[in-house]
Amino acid sequence: DVQLVESGGDFVKPGRSLRLSCAVSGFTVSSAWMHWVRQAPGKGLEWVGRIKRRSNGGTTDFAAPVKGRFTISIDDSENTFYLHMGSLKPEDTAMYYCTSDYGWGQGTLVTVSS
Amino acid sequence: QSALTQPRSVSGSPGQSVIISCTGTSSDVGGYDYVSWVQQHPGKAPKLMIYDVYKRPSGVPDRFSGSKSGNTASLTISGLRTDDEADYYCGSHAGSHVVFGGGTTLTVL
Numbered sequence: 001d002v003q004l005v006e007s008g009g010d011f012v013k014p015g016r017s018l019r020l021s022c023a024v025s026g027f028t029v030s031s032a033w034m035h036w037v038r039q040a041p042g043k044g045l046e047w048v049g050r051i052k053r054r055s056n057g058g059t060t061d062f063a064a065p066v067k068g069r070f071t072i073s074i075d076d077s078e079n080t081f082y083l084h085m086g087s088l089k090p091e092d093t094a095m096y097y098c099t100s101d102y103g104w105g106q107g108t109l110v111t112v113s114s
Numbered sequence: 115q116s117a118l119t120q121p122r123s124v125s126g127s128p129g130q131s132v133i134i135s136c137t138g139t140s141s142d143v144g145g146y147d148y149v150s151w152v153q154q155h156p157g158k159a160p161k162l163m164i165y166d167v168y169k170r171p172s173g174v175p176d177r178f179s180g181s182k183s184g185n186t187a188s189l190t191i192s193g194l195r196t197d198d199e200a201d202y203y204c205g206s207h208a209g210s211h212v213v214f215g216g217g218t219t220l221t222v223l
Contacts, residue, residue: 002172035212037160045152045160045203047212061210097159103171104152106159 002026002102009096009108016088020108022081022098029079030054032101036072036083038094039107048083048096065091088112117142117213118204125221131192134218136204137185144185148207151180151189154217155200163202164189196222 008020020036033056036048049062051072060072071084081098088110095107119137126132136143136151143149149167152160162171164180167187179190187206191198199222204215 037214044217045205045214047205047214050212063211095159099160099162101150101162101165101169101171103162104160 004098004100004103004105006096006098006105006108009110011111011113012088013114014089014112016112017084017086018088018110020083020085020096020098020110022083022105024079024081024098024100027100027102029074029081030058030076034072034074034081035099037097037099037104038092038110039097040091040094043094046094051081085110090114117208118206118215120202120204120215120218122216123219123221125223126191126194127223128194128196130194131190132194132220134189134191134202134204134220136187136189136206136215138187138206138208138213139185142185142206142208142213143182143187145209146207147182149180149182149187150205151178151187152203152205153198153200154203160203191220194222198222 003025005023035050051060069087073082090112093112097107098105147167151164154160163178167182168180177193201217203217
């Protein structure tokens with residue numbers, strides 16, 4: 001069975017950094033296009049960024065609001081997908097989901113507030 | 115403002131069929147066969163229902179089907195059930211990024 005399990009969400013002050021994890025089972029992370037999607041309270045879905053499957057170059061792309069502040073990486077040994085969030089802003093407050101063509105995780109909540 | 119346009123709400127009676135549309139441009143929906151649909155019940159995580167326009171993940175009933183014509187993708191739900199009542203979002207590959215619709219609330223009357 002496919003499972004995507006996020007963790008790492010927290011309450012942080014503006015300007016701080018945070019790393020979210022997405023532990024995957026049922027498929028190999030590096031063989032899939034993996035995305036982070038967020039949802040602010042009461043709002044719709046917003047794409048954050050992705051990493052292409054390794055056979056497509058393994059490169060990353062990001063949405064304009066987070067470009068330059070967020071990065072994505074993969075740990076093959078742990079089959080885990082990460083979102084590294086820097087210079088956090090209050091508008092980054094949201095539930096963050098990892099997703100692929102195999103499914104979505106249950107989300108992890110990030111709250112940025114002074 | 116969302117990049118993809120979905121109706122704010124649709125409704126249907128149990129047993130009926132409904133179609134939810136998702137309209138984009140030739141730079142997203144019309145340009146790639148990478149449209150997905152997710153279902154989200156209140157307070158829950160989204161669930162992937164359709165990917166690559168028409169493919170269903172394991173476990174998704176065949177009452178859910180996806181299609182695309184030009185710049186518009188559609189999600190058809192047949193044999194409506196009360197537990198289909200939820201928000202539905204479409205998403206599409208758009209070159210260097212991904213775009214979502216604003217979501218459609220399905221009410222099963």
